[in-house]
Amino acid sequence: MKNSVFLLIVLFLSVTACKKNQSENTKDTADAGISSDSITAIAKQAWIYGYPMFYNYKTMYASAIAKGAKTYVGFNKFKSYSNSATPTDTLVVTINNDTPYSTAAIDVSDEPVILQVPKIEGDRYFVMQFTDLYTFNFEYVGSRVTGNQGGKYLVAGPDWKGETPKGIDKVLHSETNLIFLIGRTELDSPSDVPNLKKIQEQYKLIPLHEYTKQPAPQVKKYNMPLPEWKEADYSSVEFINVLNALLQYTSEDSSEKELRANFAKIGIVPGVPFDSSKYSPETIKAIEKGIAEAKQELDSKLNGLLDSSSLFGTRASLKNNYLNRAIAAAAGLYGNTKEEAVYTGSATDKDKQPLNGNNKYILKFPKGQLPEAKYFWSITMYNLPKRFLVLNPINRYSIGAKTKGLKFEPNGDLIIYLYSESPGKDKESNWLPTPKNQDFNFVLRIYGPQPDVINNVWKMPLPEKVK
The missing domain is CATH 2.60.40.1610 (Domain of unknown function DUF1254)
Incomplete structure (x- = not known):
């Protein structure tokens, strides 16, 4: 009996010492x-x-x-x-x-x-x-x-x-x-x-x-x-x-x-x-290296992002793609699932050059080529790299289907003017101001997108630089 008690005491002291040693001298499993x-x-x-x-x-x-x-x-x-x-x-x-x-x-x-x-x-x-x-x-x-x-x-x-x-x-x-x-x-x-x-x-x-x-x-x-x-x-x-x-x-x-x-x-x-x-x-040091590599990968993917419409959704739809989830958060936190709203846009022009407010651009939607939306569509301007709205003299930060006075060309085309300064009084109804001396991007949001938009059949035109 005494031996049994002795063994229990030894076992208790051993376990206690082990736990104390772990708490005071913890080394990570790495x-x-x-x-x-x-x-x-x-x-x-x-x-x-x-x-x-x-x-x-x-x-x-x-x-x-x-x-x-x-x-x-x-x-x-x-x-x-x-x-x-x-x-x-x-x-x-x-x-x-x-x-x-x-x-x-x-x-x-x-x-x-x-x-x-x-x-x-x-x-x-x-x-x-x-x-x-x-x-x-x-x-x-x-x-x-x-x-x-x-x-x-x-x-x-x-x-x-x-x-x-x-x-x-x-x-x-x-x-x-x-x-x-x-x-x-x-x-x-x-x-x-x-x-x-x-x-x-x-x-x-x-x-x-x-x-x-x-x-x-x-x-x-x-x-x-x-x-x-x-x-x-x-x-x-x-x-x-x-x-x-x-x-x-x-x-x-x-x-x-x-x-x-x-x-x-x-x-x-x-x-x-x-x-x-x-x-x-x-x-x-190894953890810090992992952080640096992760940042670099995220920045690289973000800079090349053209279409974010598939980056938002349920766990099932995103299939545990954690990089895409991070890209989505960096590009525009709280984006809608594509069945609710589709987001597209660009930071480059038709010639794949960065969009910059020192230049003038037109964004032309040929007749019959506007995005089909059950509710409405709009284009919003952002500066880069901050991705905030752009201060401008007419306090217009977006333009789209609900914009009062939007004008179509005689042939049915719609032209949006992406200028840092007024394109002229007769064109200001279609003017979306850009930031002076800054790179920029724009986002086209389509609320209640129809099948051609959801399934990427419809393609957004890219801005053309005005010579």
Whole structure:
């Protein structure tokens, strides 16, 4: 008996000493046999994997966490913008200038929320796009999918298994507990702003317990707090800490088990703080090399991007192509799935030369060659490399099917003038100003694209330099 007790004590002390040794002298698994090349490859993949999550979180942070930000409202609350965007709106790159936003950062960690939308009169286009933390567009409510008759939709996280209350039109399931909701409502003209505001005021997010008139649920606790958003974090090994905090709010898809296991080899584990001091200098250097290689690849792909229409969608449609997901976030975070809206555009002219405001261009759509859209199409101008709207004397940032006074040629062609200065009073109705002494690109958005557009049968013309 004494021997048995003695053995148990020895075993306990051995295990305790082992755990203490691990906690005080932790060496990452990379130091225990993984080559530097493997560490670099894992870090590169993880950086690309996390890139869209990081910049998605930037928007969520400004909306729901950073109380000093002008965009702050808190979680599960709408913030609506009743005017078209201007060059002062720099939170999101390639911002949409046709349909003013109603946005909300949603946290369904504790319970679902109910989205309530009103009946929208006439043929006014609106859409509610649900984007999870990964940046997958997992659901839609709006003119195309659910119609304009209004409704109530329950938005639930991956762990919710409750009963659907009465009056709910549909349950929308997210892979992540953090969600960003991007609502867009068509604005016809400046005189239409009061009507737009009335609609936006009726967009509501209601916590489930309030909807069912029950007590509030227990608050879910996470191991790591949501971090302060710092741009510099994603250029250093600190990106691992940020990623570990964000991954707490996700579910692990079965297709990513091996990927997540590889990430763990360099300390990427949901809810576990990353301490770089416990890793060898060689490992840190290999991780930094992976970050540099990932940045280089992303920049290279981004510079050659011509068509982003297939870069946005569900996990199933994107087929876990993490590089494409990162390219999409860098090119234009919160782009729509192509069935909702197709985006195309260019940063080069017909001769494959960069577009620059020192030159004059025309964009000509021959008769019968405009993009077919159930709702409307528009072209928006952006400066490069920032991808923000372009300050100009007529305060026009986009042009398209809804532009008042747009003129067609006698033969039915439509010509858009891409000039930094006026093309002449008789042509200003078709003028989309470009930035002086700067490179630029433009994005053509097609809302309610028809099959030829969705299937790439229709091709956008490229600008022609005016000699």
